[in-house]
Amino acid sequence: MEDKKANIIAAISILALVVVIIAARVSLKLSKTFYLIAGVDISLILAVFCFLIIRNRYNRERNLLVSRFVSEGRELRTEYSFLRKVAGVPTKFKLEDLEEATDGFRSLIGKGGSGSVFKGVLKDGSQVAVKRIEGEEKGEREFRSEVAAIASVQHKNLVRLYGYSSAVSANRPRFLVYEYIVNSSLDIWIFPEKGNRRRSGGGCLSWNQRYQVAIDVAKALAYLHHDCRSKILHLDVKPENILLDGSYRAVVTDFGLSKLIARDESKVLTDIRGTRGYLAPEWLLEHGISEKSDVYSYGIVLLEMIGGRRSISRVEVKETGKKKLEYFPRIVNQKMRERKVMEIVDQRLVETNELDEEEVMKLVCVAMWCIQEKSRNRPDMVMVIEMLEGRVMVNEPPDSDVVVVDLLAADDDDDGSSGGVRRVINVPRLQIQRERNFRLPSICSSIISPISPR
Numbered sequence: 001m002e003d004k005k006a007n008i009i010a011a012i013s014i015l016a017l018v019v020v021i022i023a024a025r026v027s028l029k030l031s032k033t034f035y036l037i038a039g040v041d042i043s044l045i046l047a048v049f050c051f052l053i054i055r056n057r058y059n060r061e062r063n064l065l066v067s068r069f070v071s072e073g074r075e076l077r078t079e080y081s082f083l084r085k086v087a088g089v090p091t092k093f094k095l096e097d098l099e100e101a102t103d104g105f106r107s108l109i110g111k112g113g114s115g116s117v118f119k120g121v122l123k124d125g126s127q128v129a130v131k132r133i134e135g136e137e138k139g140e141r142e143f144r145s146e147v148a149a150i151a152s153v154q155h156k157n158l159v160r161l162y163g164y165s166s167a168v169s170a171n172r173p174r175f176l177v178y179e180y181i182v183n184s185s186l187d188i189w190i191f192p193e194k195g196n197r198r199r200s201g202g203g204c205l206s207w208n209q210r211y212q213v214a215i216d217v218a219k220a221l222a223y224l225h226h227d228c229r230s231k232i233l234h235l236d237v238k239p240e241n242i243l244l245d246g247s248y249r250a251v252v253t254d255f256g257l258s259k260l261i262a263r264d265e266s267k268v269l270t271d272i273r274g275t276r277g278y279l280a281p282e283w284l285l286e287h288g289i290s291e292k293s294d295v296y297s298y299g300i301v302l303l304e305m306i307g308g309r310r311s312i313s314r315v316e317v318k319e320t321g322k323k324k325l326e327y328f329p330r331i332v333n334q335k336m337r338e339r340k341v342m343e344i345v346d347q348r349l350v351e352t353n354e355l356d357e358e359e360v361m362k363l364v365c366v367a368m369w370c371i372q373e374k375s376r377n378r379p380d381m382v383m384v385i386e387m388l389e390g391r392v393m394v395n396e397p398p399d400s401d402v403v404v405v406d407l408l409a410a411d412d413d414d415d416g417s418s419g420g421v422r423r424v425i426n427v428p429r430l431q432i433q434r435e436r437n438f439r440l441p442s443i444c445s446s447i448i449s450p451i452s453p454r
Protein backbone atom coordinates (compact mmCIF):
# COMPACT_ATOMS: atom_id res chain seq x y z
CA MET A 1 0.00 0.00 0.00
CA GLU A 2 2.78 2.39 1.06
CA ASP A 3 4.75 1.45 -2.08
CA LYS A 4 1.82 2.18 -4.34
CA LYS A 5 1.33 5.61 -2.73
CA ALA A 6 5.02 6.48 -3.15
CA ASN A 7 4.96 5.41 -6.81
CA ILE A 8 1.88 7.55 -7.55
CA ILE A 9 3.46 10.57 -5.82
CA ALA A 10 6.68 10.05 -7.85
CA ALA A 11 4.73 9.78 -11.13
CA ILE A 12 2.72 12.93 -10.31
CA SER A 13 5.96 14.81 -9.43
CA ILE A 14 7.61 13.75 -12.73
CA LEU A 15 4.51 14.79 -14.65
CA ALA A 16 4.45 18.16 -12.84
CA LEU A 17 8.16 18.74 -13.63
CA VAL A 18 7.57 17.91 -17.32
CA VAL A 19 4.62 20.34 -17.36
CA VAL A 20 6.86 23.01 -15.78
CA ILE A 21 9.48 22.51 -18.58
CA ILE A 22 6.82 22.75 -21.31
CA ALA A 23 5.28 25.88 -19.72
CA ALA A 24 8.76 27.47 -19.37
CA ARG A 25 9.55 26.67 -23.02
CA VAL A 26 6.31 28.32 -24.15
CA SER A 27 6.57 31.42 -22.00
CA LEU A 28 10.34 31.96 -21.77
CA LYS A 29 11.33 30.70 -25.28
CA LEU A 30 14.97 29.58 -25.34
CA SER A 31 16.13 32.13 -22.79
CA LYS A 32 18.77 31.64 -20.13
CA THR A 33 16.06 31.33 -17.43
CA PHE A 34 14.37 28.56 -19.42
CA TYR A 35 17.66 26.56 -19.54
CA LEU A 36 18.10 27.06 -15.81
CA ILE A 37 14.56 25.87 -15.00
CA ALA A 38 14.86 22.96 -17.47
CA GLY A 39 18.23 21.95 -15.92
CA VAL A 40 16.83 21.94 -12.37
CA ASP A 41 13.69 20.10 -13.54
CA ILE A 42 15.64 17.40 -15.36
CA SER A 43 17.91 16.91 -12.30
CA LEU A 44 14.79 16.56 -10.11
CA ILE A 45 13.24 14.07 -12.55
CA LEU A 46 16.48 12.03 -12.49
CA ALA A 47 16.55 12.22 -8.68
CA VAL A 48 12.94 10.92 -8.50
CA PHE A 49 13.87 8.07 -10.87
CA CYS A 50 16.91 7.18 -8.80
CA PHE A 51 14.79 7.31 -5.64
CA LEU A 52 12.23 4.98 -7.22
CA ILE A 53 14.87 2.48 -8.35
CA ILE A 54 16.63 2.42 -4.95
CA ARG A 55 13.39 2.19 -3.06
CA ASN A 56 12.05 -0.67 -5.18
CA ARG A 57 15.27 -2.61 -4.84
CA TYR A 58 15.24 -2.05 -1.06
CA ASN A 59 11.63 -3.20 -0.82
CA ARG A 60 12.29 -6.30 -2.86
CA GLU A 61 15.15 -7.29 -0.58
CA ARG A 62 13.11 -6.53 2.52
CA ASN A 63 10.20 -8.63 1.25
CA LEU A 64 12.54 -11.50 0.48
CA LEU A 65 13.98 -11.36 4.00
CA VAL A 66 10.53 -11.16 5.59
CA SER A 67 9.25 -14.18 3.68
CA ARG A 68 12.42 -16.09 4.61
CA PHE A 69 11.89 -15.27 8.28
CA VAL A 70 8.22 -16.20 8.09
CA SER A 71 8.96 -19.59 6.57
CA GLU A 72 11.80 -20.17 9.02
CA GLY A 73 9.49 -19.17 11.87
CA ARG A 74 6.83 -21.55 10.58
CA GLU A 75 9.40 -24.31 10.36
CA LEU A 76 10.58 -23.55 13.87
CA ARG A 77 7.05 -23.62 15.16
CA THR A 78 6.38 -26.96 13.44
CA GLU A 79 9.61 -28.35 14.80
CA TYR A 80 8.85 -27.05 18.28
CA SER A 81 5.38 -28.57 18.28
CA PHE A 82 6.85 -31.86 17.01
CA LEU A 83 9.43 -31.83 19.80
CA ARG A 84 6.76 -31.01 22.35
CA LYS A 85 4.79 -34.04 21.19
CA VAL A 86 7.83 -36.30 21.27
CA ALA A 87 8.79 -35.09 24.73
CA GLY A 88 5.19 -35.31 25.96
CA VAL A 89 5.12 -31.64 26.96
CA PRO A 90 1.48 -30.69 27.50
CA THR A 91 0.13 -27.86 25.37
CA LYS A 92 -1.56 -24.95 27.07
CA PHE A 93 -4.86 -24.42 25.27
CA LYS A 94 -6.89 -21.22 25.24
CA LEU A 95 -10.51 -21.53 26.32
CA GLU A 96 -11.56 -20.33 22.83
CA ASP A 97 -9.55 -23.17 21.21
CA LEU A 98 -11.40 -25.73 23.32
CA GLU A 99 -14.75 -24.07 22.64
CA GLU A 100 -14.04 -24.27 18.93
CA ALA A 101 -12.78 -27.87 19.17
CA THR A 102 -15.86 -29.08 21.04
CA ASP A 103 -18.35 -26.97 19.09
CA GLY A 104 -19.21 -25.01 22.23
CA PHE A 105 -19.06 -28.05 24.56
CA ARG A 106 -21.99 -29.65 22.77
CA SER A 107 -21.08 -33.35 22.50
CA LEU A 108 -21.00 -34.73 26.04
CA ILE A 109 -19.49 -38.23 26.11
CA GLY A 110 -19.45 -38.87 29.81
CA LYS A 111 -19.85 -37.43 33.25
CA GLY A 112 -17.78 -38.45 36.25
CA GLY A 113 -17.41 -37.35 39.82
CA SER A 114 -14.95 -34.60 38.99
CA GLY A 115 -16.46 -33.22 35.81
CA SER A 116 -17.90 -33.70 32.35
CA VAL A 117 -16.10 -35.06 29.30
CA PHE A 118 -16.73 -33.71 25.77
CA LYS A 119 -15.64 -34.96 22.39
CA GLY A 120 -13.70 -32.50 20.24
CA VAL A 121 -11.51 -32.12 17.18
CA LEU A 122 -8.38 -29.95 17.28
CA LYS A 123 -7.28 -27.70 14.39
CA ASP A 124 -4.76 -30.35 13.25
CA GLY A 125 -7.63 -32.85 12.94
CA SER A 126 -6.83 -34.98 15.99
CA GLN A 127 -9.81 -36.18 18.01
CA VAL A 128 -9.73 -35.35 21.69
CA ALA A 129 -11.70 -35.88 24.89
CA VAL A 130 -11.91 -32.61 26.81
CA LYS A 131 -12.52 -33.01 30.53
CA ARG A 132 -14.03 -30.02 32.28
CA ILE A 133 -12.98 -30.19 35.90
CA GLU A 134 -15.69 -28.86 38.12
CA GLY A 135 -15.47 -27.88 41.76
CA GLU A 136 -11.70 -28.28 41.80
CA GLU A 137 -10.04 -26.45 44.63
CA LYS A 138 -6.41 -27.02 43.77
CA GLY A 139 -4.01 -24.15 43.39
CA GLU A 140 -2.63 -23.33 39.94
CA ARG A 141 0.86 -24.57 40.79
CA GLU A 142 -0.42 -27.86 42.15
CA PHE A 143 -2.64 -28.28 39.09
CA ARG A 144 0.25 -27.63 36.71
CA SER A 145 2.64 -29.98 38.44
CA GLU A 146 -0.03 -32.67 38.33
CA VAL A 147 -0.54 -32.01 34.61
CA ALA A 148 3.20 -32.25 34.00
CA ALA A 149 3.39 -35.53 35.92
CA ILE A 150 0.49 -37.05 33.96
CA ALA A 151 1.86 -35.88 30.63
CA SER A 152 5.30 -37.27 31.32
CA VAL A 153 3.85 -40.76 31.65
CA GLN A 154 3.98 -42.51 28.28
CA HIS A 155 2.78 -46.06 27.81
CA LYS A 156 0.59 -47.61 25.14
CA ASN A 157 -1.93 -48.72 27.76
CA LEU A 158 -2.16 -45.32 29.44
CA VAL A 159 -4.19 -42.49 27.95
CA ARG A 160 -2.14 -39.60 26.54
CA LEU A 161 -2.67 -36.15 27.91
CA TYR A 162 -2.31 -33.59 25.10
CA GLY A 163 -2.72 -30.50 27.20
CA TYR A 164 -4.70 -28.40 29.60
CA SER A 165 -6.33 -25.07 30.05
CA SER A 166 -5.97 -23.15 33.28
CA ALA A 167 -8.79 -21.31 34.97
CA VAL A 168 -8.73 -17.69 33.78
CA SER A 169 -10.46 -16.54 36.94
CA ALA A 170 -11.21 -18.09 40.30
CA ASN A 171 -14.66 -19.46 39.46
CA ARG A 172 -13.89 -20.67 35.92
CA PRO A 173 -13.30 -24.38 35.33
CA ARG A 174 -10.05 -25.97 34.26
CA PHE A 175 -9.74 -28.42 31.40
CA LEU A 176 -7.67 -31.47 30.61
CA VAL A 177 -7.33 -32.52 26.97
CA TYR A 178 -6.80 -36.25 26.37
CA GLU A 179 -6.49 -38.36 23.26
CA TYR A 180 -9.93 -39.65 22.28
CA ILE A 181 -10.43 -43.39 22.75
CA VAL A 182 -13.16 -44.63 20.45
CA ASN A 183 -14.83 -47.48 22.29
CA SER A 184 -15.61 -45.69 25.54
CA SER A 185 -15.13 -47.41 28.90
CA LEU A 186 -15.04 -51.06 29.93
CA ASP A 187 -18.21 -50.90 32.08
CA ILE A 188 -20.49 -50.72 29.05
CA TRP A 189 -18.75 -53.77 27.56
CA ILE A 190 -18.98 -56.07 30.58
CA PHE A 191 -22.11 -55.12 32.49
CA PRO A 192 -25.40 -55.90 30.78
CA GLU A 193 -27.76 -52.98 30.18
CA LYS A 194 -29.98 -52.62 33.23
CA GLY A 195 -33.79 -52.42 33.01
CA ASN A 196 -34.98 -49.24 31.41
CA ARG A 197 -31.68 -47.41 31.92
CA ARG A 198 -30.58 -47.01 28.30
CA ARG A 199 -27.06 -46.25 27.28
CA SER A 200 -25.45 -45.55 23.97
CA GLY A 201 -22.94 -48.04 22.58
CA GLY A 202 -21.40 -50.97 24.35
CA GLY A 203 -22.03 -54.69 24.05
CA CYS A 204 -20.55 -57.90 25.35
CA LEU A 205 -16.80 -58.34 25.29
CA SER A 206 -15.69 -61.91 24.51
CA TRP A 207 -13.67 -63.96 26.97
CA ASN A 208 -10.47 -63.53 24.98
CA GLN A 209 -10.96 -59.78 24.79
CA ARG A 210 -11.56 -59.63 28.55
CA TYR A 211 -8.41 -61.66 29.20
CA GLN A 212 -6.42 -59.31 26.96
CA VAL A 213 -7.87 -56.29 28.78
CA ALA A 214 -6.76 -57.87 32.08
CA ILE A 215 -3.19 -58.10 30.75
CA ASP A 216 -3.24 -54.56 29.28
CA VAL A 217 -4.42 -53.01 32.55
CA ALA A 218 -1.86 -55.02 34.52
CA LYS A 219 0.88 -53.69 32.22
CA ALA A 220 -0.31 -50.10 32.61
CA LEU A 221 -0.34 -50.39 36.41
CA ALA A 222 3.00 -52.22 36.53
CA TYR A 223 4.50 -49.34 34.54
CA LEU A 224 3.06 -46.73 36.93
CA HIS A 225 4.19 -48.65 40.00
CA HIS A 226 7.60 -49.85 38.92
CA ASP A 227 8.93 -48.11 35.82
CA CYS A 228 8.33 -44.39 36.35
CA ARG A 229 10.86 -42.08 37.96
CA SER A 230 8.49 -41.56 40.87
CA LYS A 231 6.17 -44.36 41.79
CA ILE A 232 2.65 -43.41 40.71
CA LEU A 233 -0.41 -44.81 42.45
CA HIS A 234 -3.56 -44.63 40.38
CA LEU A 235 -5.98 -44.85 43.32
CA ASP A 236 -9.15 -45.10 41.26
CA VAL A 237 -8.90 -48.31 39.24
CA LYS A 238 -12.42 -49.26 38.08
CA PRO A 239 -14.12 -50.20 34.77
CA GLU A 240 -15.13 -46.57 34.11
CA ASN A 241 -11.46 -45.62 34.07
CA ILE A 242 -10.46 -48.33 31.62
CA LEU A 243 -11.11 -47.19 28.04
CA LEU A 244 -11.14 -49.45 25.00
CA ASP A 245 -9.52 -48.47 21.72
CA GLY A 246 -10.60 -49.51 18.22
CA SER A 247 -9.19 -53.02 18.74
CA TYR A 248 -10.71 -53.34 22.22
CA ARG A 249 -7.31 -52.99 23.85
CA ALA A 250 -7.33 -51.28 27.23
CA VAL A 251 -6.14 -47.73 27.85
CA VAL A 252 -6.17 -46.70 31.50
CA THR A 253 -7.30 -43.15 32.20
CA ASP A 254 -8.18 -40.73 34.98
CA PHE A 255 -5.06 -40.03 36.89
CA GLY A 256 -7.04 -37.32 38.61
CA LEU A 257 -6.43 -38.95 41.93
CA SER A 258 -2.94 -40.20 41.26
CA LYS A 259 -0.36 -39.81 43.93
CA LEU A 260 3.30 -39.51 43.17
CA ILE A 261 5.42 -41.02 45.83
CA ALA A 262 9.15 -41.14 46.21
CA ARG A 263 10.67 -44.51 45.29
CA ASP A 264 11.88 -45.16 48.82
CA GLU A 265 8.51 -44.38 50.39
CA SER A 266 6.53 -47.58 50.45
CA LYS A 267 3.31 -46.30 51.98
CA VAL A 268 1.54 -42.99 52.06
CA LEU A 269 -1.17 -41.63 54.26
CA THR A 270 -3.74 -39.63 52.40
CA ASP A 271 -7.37 -38.65 52.54
CA ILE A 272 -9.73 -41.38 51.47
CA ARG A 273 -10.37 -40.97 47.79
CA GLY A 274 -11.48 -43.34 45.09
CA THR A 275 -14.69 -45.19 44.41
CA ARG A 276 -16.82 -47.31 46.68
CA GLY A 277 -16.62 -50.95 45.82
CA TYR A 278 -12.97 -50.79 44.76
CA LEU A 279 -11.26 -49.47 47.88
CA ALA A 280 -8.78 -51.72 49.65
CA PRO A 281 -9.29 -52.31 53.39
CA GLU A 282 -6.11 -50.44 54.27
CA TRP A 283 -7.77 -47.16 53.24
CA LEU A 284 -9.54 -47.41 56.56
CA LEU A 285 -6.66 -48.69 58.58
CA GLU A 286 -3.84 -46.71 59.95
CA HIS A 287 -0.96 -48.34 58.07
CA GLY A 288 -1.44 -46.32 54.89
CA ILE A 289 -1.90 -47.14 51.27
CA SER A 290 0.63 -48.38 48.75
CA GLU A 291 0.67 -49.72 45.18
CA LYS A 292 -0.97 -52.81 46.66
CA SER A 293 -4.16 -50.74 47.09
CA ASP A 294 -4.28 -50.46 43.28
CA VAL A 295 -3.69 -54.22 43.10
CA TYR A 296 -6.80 -54.72 45.27
CA SER A 297 -8.97 -52.52 43.01
CA TYR A 298 -7.55 -54.35 39.99
CA GLY A 299 -8.58 -57.69 41.55
CA ILE A 300 -12.13 -56.40 42.00
CA VAL A 301 -12.19 -55.30 38.34
CA LEU A 302 -11.01 -58.80 37.30
CA LEU A 303 -13.87 -60.38 39.21
CA GLU A 304 -16.32 -57.97 37.62
CA MET A 305 -15.00 -58.86 34.16
CA ILE A 306 -15.35 -62.56 34.88
CA GLY A 307 -18.85 -62.30 36.30
CA GLY A 308 -20.20 -59.47 34.15
CA ARG A 309 -21.56 -57.93 37.34
CA ARG A 310 -20.60 -55.37 39.96
CA SER A 311 -18.76 -56.62 43.03
CA ILE A 312 -21.52 -55.25 45.20
CA SER A 313 -25.11 -55.31 44.08
CA ARG A 314 -28.54 -55.28 45.55
CA VAL A 315 -30.57 -58.40 44.96
CA GLU A 316 -34.14 -59.18 45.86
CA VAL A 317 -34.75 -61.89 48.45
CA LYS A 318 -37.52 -64.05 46.96
CA GLU A 319 -39.19 -64.93 50.24
CA THR A 320 -39.43 -61.42 51.68
CA GLY A 321 -39.33 -59.33 48.51
CA LYS A 322 -36.78 -57.14 50.29
CA LYS A 323 -33.47 -56.13 48.75
CA LYS A 324 -30.16 -57.12 50.26
CA LEU A 325 -26.56 -56.41 49.39
CA GLU A 326 -24.71 -59.21 47.69
CA TYR A 327 -20.93 -59.30 47.77
CA PHE A 328 -19.70 -61.06 44.62
CA PRO A 329 -16.14 -61.84 45.84
CA ARG A 330 -17.64 -63.85 48.66
CA ILE A 331 -19.65 -65.94 46.16
CA VAL A 332 -16.57 -66.39 43.96
CA ASN A 333 -14.53 -67.56 46.93
CA GLN A 334 -17.14 -70.16 47.78
CA LYS A 335 -17.51 -71.45 44.21
CA MET A 336 -13.76 -71.60 43.79
CA ARG A 337 -13.46 -73.84 46.86
CA GLU A 338 -16.26 -76.02 45.52
CA ARG A 339 -14.56 -76.24 42.09
CA LYS A 340 -17.61 -74.70 40.46
CA VAL A 341 -16.08 -71.55 39.00
CA MET A 342 -18.06 -71.81 35.77
CA GLU A 343 -21.17 -70.95 37.78
CA ILE A 344 -19.92 -67.47 38.47
CA VAL A 345 -18.91 -66.61 34.90
CA ASP A 346 -20.96 -64.06 32.94
CA GLN A 347 -23.89 -66.11 31.57
CA ARG A 348 -23.53 -64.50 28.15
CA LEU A 349 -20.01 -65.93 27.87
CA VAL A 350 -21.06 -69.37 29.06
CA GLU A 351 -23.59 -69.47 26.23
CA THR A 352 -20.86 -68.97 23.63
CA ASN A 353 -19.16 -72.26 24.60
CA GLU A 354 -15.79 -70.64 24.04
CA LEU A 355 -14.64 -70.81 27.62
CA ASP A 356 -11.59 -72.66 28.78
CA GLU A 357 -12.30 -73.69 32.39
CA GLU A 358 -8.62 -73.78 33.25
CA GLU A 359 -8.16 -70.19 32.08
CA VAL A 360 -11.25 -69.11 34.01
CA MET A 361 -9.85 -70.76 37.15
CA LYS A 362 -6.51 -69.03 36.59
CA LEU A 363 -8.10 -65.59 36.30
CA VAL A 364 -10.28 -66.24 39.35
CA CYS A 365 -7.24 -67.27 41.39
CA VAL A 366 -5.25 -64.21 40.27
CA ALA A 367 -8.21 -61.98 41.21
CA MET A 368 -8.55 -63.62 44.63
CA TRP A 369 -4.82 -63.20 45.28
CA CYS A 370 -5.15 -59.51 44.39
CA ILE A 371 -7.96 -58.92 46.89
CA GLN A 372 -6.26 -60.56 49.84
CA GLU A 373 -7.08 -58.55 52.91
CA LYS A 374 -3.45 -58.17 53.97
CA SER A 375 -1.68 -56.10 51.37
CA ARG A 376 1.60 -57.99 51.80
CA ASN A 377 -0.16 -61.19 50.63
CA ARG A 378 -1.18 -59.59 47.34
CA PRO A 379 1.12 -59.99 44.33
CA ASP A 380 2.60 -56.91 42.71
CA MET A 381 1.50 -56.02 39.18
CA VAL A 382 4.66 -57.46 37.63
CA MET A 383 3.86 -60.82 39.20
CA VAL A 384 0.25 -60.52 38.00
CA ILE A 385 1.50 -60.15 34.41
CA GLU A 386 3.76 -63.17 34.84
CA MET A 387 0.80 -65.21 36.10
CA LEU A 388 -1.60 -64.05 33.39
CA GLU A 389 0.91 -64.66 30.63
CA GLY A 390 1.58 -68.15 31.96
CA ARG A 391 5.20 -67.74 33.02
CA VAL A 392 4.42 -68.35 36.68
CA MET A 393 2.13 -71.03 38.10
CA VAL A 394 -0.87 -69.66 39.98
CA ASN A 395 -1.54 -71.37 43.28
CA GLU A 396 -4.93 -71.38 44.86
CA PRO A 397 -5.17 -68.38 47.18
CA PRO A 398 -5.65 -68.96 50.90
CA ASP A 399 -9.13 -68.98 52.27
CA SER A 400 -9.31 -65.69 54.17
CA ASP A 401 -11.08 -65.79 57.48
CA VAL A 402 -12.20 -62.24 57.32
CA VAL A 403 -12.45 -59.76 54.55
CA VAL A 404 -13.25 -56.22 55.38
CA VAL A 405 -16.09 -55.99 52.93
CA ASP A 406 -15.26 -52.66 51.47
CA LEU A 407 -16.29 -50.55 54.38
CA LEU A 408 -17.10 -47.65 52.18
CA ALA A 409 -19.13 -49.68 49.74
CA ALA A 410 -22.35 -50.18 51.60
CA ASP A 411 -24.49 -47.19 52.22
CA ASP A 412 -27.97 -47.38 53.61
CA ASP A 413 -29.17 -44.64 51.29
CA ASP A 414 -28.08 -46.51 48.21
CA ASP A 415 -31.14 -47.65 46.33
CA GLY A 416 -29.01 -49.57 43.92
CA SER A 417 -29.44 -47.02 41.15
CA SER A 418 -25.77 -46.24 41.25
CA GLY A 419 -25.07 -49.83 40.35
CA GLY A 420 -22.90 -50.05 43.43
CA VAL A 421 -20.52 -47.39 42.20
CA ARG A 422 -20.14 -44.13 43.96
CA ARG A 423 -17.27 -41.78 44.06
CA VAL A 424 -15.73 -40.99 47.40
CA ILE A 425 -13.69 -37.88 47.37
CA ASN A 426 -11.67 -36.36 50.12
CA VAL A 427 -13.33 -38.05 53.03
CA PRO A 428 -10.93 -37.25 55.84
CA ARG A 429 -8.75 -40.22 56.65
CA LEU A 430 -9.84 -42.07 59.71
CA GLN A 431 -7.43 -42.01 62.56
CA ILE A 432 -8.26 -45.32 64.12
CA GLN A 433 -7.29 -45.02 67.72
CA ARG A 434 -7.42 -47.93 70.01
CA GLU A 435 -9.48 -46.14 72.59
CA ARG A 436 -12.15 -47.70 74.66
CA ASN A 437 -14.99 -45.60 73.29
CA PHE A 438 -13.87 -45.64 69.68
CA ARG A 439 -16.69 -46.16 67.21
CA LEU A 440 -16.49 -46.21 63.44
CA PRO A 441 -18.14 -43.13 61.96
CA SER A 442 -21.43 -43.79 60.18
CA ILE A 443 -19.85 -43.80 56.72
CA CYS A 444 -18.14 -47.05 57.56
CA SER A 445 -20.42 -48.42 60.21
CA SER A 446 -21.21 -51.43 58.04
CA ILE A 447 -19.76 -54.68 57.77
CA ILE A 448 -16.75 -56.62 58.58
CA SER A 449 -17.92 -59.96 57.40
CA PRO A 450 -16.56 -63.41 56.96
CA ILE A 451 -15.80 -64.48 53.44
CA SER A 452 -15.33 -68.16 54.16
CA PRO A 453 -18.23 -70.40 53.22
CA ARG A 454 -20.89 -70.36 55.83
Ligand SMILES: Nc1ncnc2c1ncn2[C@@H]1O[C@H](COP(=O)(O)OP(=O)(O)OP(=O)(O)O)[C@@H](O)[C@H]1O
Nearest residue numbers: 110111112113114117129178179180181185240423
Ligand atom coordinates in the same frame (compact mmCIF):
# COMPACT_ATOMS: atom_id res chain seq x y z
N1 LIG B 1 -10.07 -40.07 26.60
C1 LIG B 1 -11.34 -40.46 26.49
N2 LIG B 1 -11.81 -40.93 25.32
C2 LIG B 1 -13.10 -41.33 25.20
N3 LIG B 1 -13.99 -41.30 26.20
C3 LIG B 1 -13.59 -40.84 27.40
C4 LIG B 1 -12.24 -40.39 27.61
N4 LIG B 1 -12.13 -40.01 28.90
C5 LIG B 1 -13.32 -40.20 29.45
N5 LIG B 1 -14.21 -40.70 28.57
C6 LIG B 1 -15.63 -41.04 28.82
O1 LIG B 1 -16.14 -40.16 29.79
C7 LIG B 1 -16.62 -40.90 30.91
C8 LIG B 1 -16.42 -40.06 32.15
O2 LIG B 1 -15.04 -39.94 32.39
P1 LIG B 1 -14.49 -39.40 33.78
O3 LIG B 1 -13.07 -39.75 33.85
O4 LIG B 1 -14.87 -38.01 33.99
O5 LIG B 1 -15.43 -40.12 34.75
P2 LIG B 1 -15.37 -41.34 35.73
O6 LIG B 1 -14.05 -42.00 35.65
O7 LIG B 1 -16.60 -42.14 35.51
O8 LIG B 1 -15.58 -40.60 37.07
P3 LIG B 1 -14.57 -40.09 38.13
O9 LIG B 1 -13.91 -38.88 37.57
O10 LIG B 1 -15.51 -39.81 39.23
O11 LIG B 1 -13.64 -41.23 38.43
C9 LIG B 1 -15.85 -42.22 30.88
O12 LIG B 1 -16.54 -43.23 31.55
C10 LIG B 1 -15.74 -42.46 29.39
O13 LIG B 1 -16.91 -43.06 28.92
